Amino acid sequence: MADVVSLRRQEPSGLVLREVSGKVLRLTLNNPPANALSIALLDALAAELDAAAKSTDIRVVILAASGEVFSAGHDLKELTTHRADDDRGRAFFEKSVRLCADLMLTINRLPQPVIAEIDGLATAAGCQLVASCDLAICTDSSTFCTPGVNIGLFCSTPMVAVSRAAHRKQAMEMLLTGETIDASTAKDFGLVNRIVPKQYLRQVVDKYAAVIASKSPQALKIGKEAFYRQAEMGITDAYDFATGVMVENMLARDAEEGMGAFLGKRMPEWKED
Structure with missing residues (x-):
């Protein structure tokens, strides 16, 4: 906690x-x-x-x-x-x-x-x-x-x-x-x-x-918005939309830090917006 x-x-x-x-x-x-x-x-x-x-x-x-x-x-x-x-x-x-x-x-x-x-x-x-x-x-x-x-x-x-x-x-x-x-x-x-x-x-x-x-605030913000937007779409449009979100998320600083921390076997350090 x-x-x-x-x-x-x-x-x-x-x-x-x-x-x-x-x-x-x-x-x-x-x-x-x-x-x-x-x-x-x-x-x-x-x-x-x-x-x-x-x-x-x-x-x-x-x-x-x-x-x-x-x-x-x-x-x-x-x-x-x-x-x-x-x-x-x-x-x-x-x-x-x-x-x-x-x-x-x-x-x-x-x-x-x-x-x-x-x-x-x-x-x-x-x-x-x-x-x-x-x-x-x-x-x-x-x-x-x-x-x-x-x-x-x-x-x-x-x-x-x-x-x-x-x-x-x-x-x-x-x-x-x-x-x-x-x-x-x-x-x-x-x-x-x-x-x-x-x-x-x-x-x-x-x-x-x-x-x-304790999670990345950047990821939480991106994920919550995407969740509700895709929920109102048909499945094909939802996957198209989510694919774009996923790529942009991968390029975000917290994802870079999180992946690096995972591979480096250390705890990630999230940045404040």
Whole structure:
């Protein structure tokens, strides 16, 4: 595990708590009791991720949550208050849903890998948040659902991330039934990578983050971007694209250093961007 170089925390009143340990940034949703994705929380989390994207010191981001709910999704109370607006809430609804979608794209396009650390319920846009992260590790008591259909509101935007993380028919099962699935089922569906006992959650997530953070930051950035771009292509185009990426990666300084270190039987020394 990487040595702890620094440890900084935001004031506990913040909607998103920030902690840096070595090359790892931990962002904790702090909007109790449900960690609802209000406009304010979405803005706060987006600002943190934008700052991380510009940082050469951060190699991995962990997304966690305080309390017993990872996230209940959009703040329905906040949305409902705007039904009294002249446009029946249309402008506010569009703003809220667009901000959420943009946040998911920010995670997808972030140069650093993002690990979701889930302990509790992740529902609707909260489940979307889990599905949008590159890796997801949860406790054995965590649960997941896309329950919009139960209140006459199909989870259309969560569907985008969930259908790309879970197997297609399993994603449709979640979306059509609105039923809650347990951690084991979520792993079978493809929503999460690992299930661990509650008392070991942070330890396991920190270990994953430290292992990833020890790799070439240049390779991580190139690889994450390429992964998502090729996933949207047909197989022939994907191989053409990946071939070009691989060649350029081979010419990059970290690949030269890594290959030389391997052949020289020594540890590589990665350069900071």
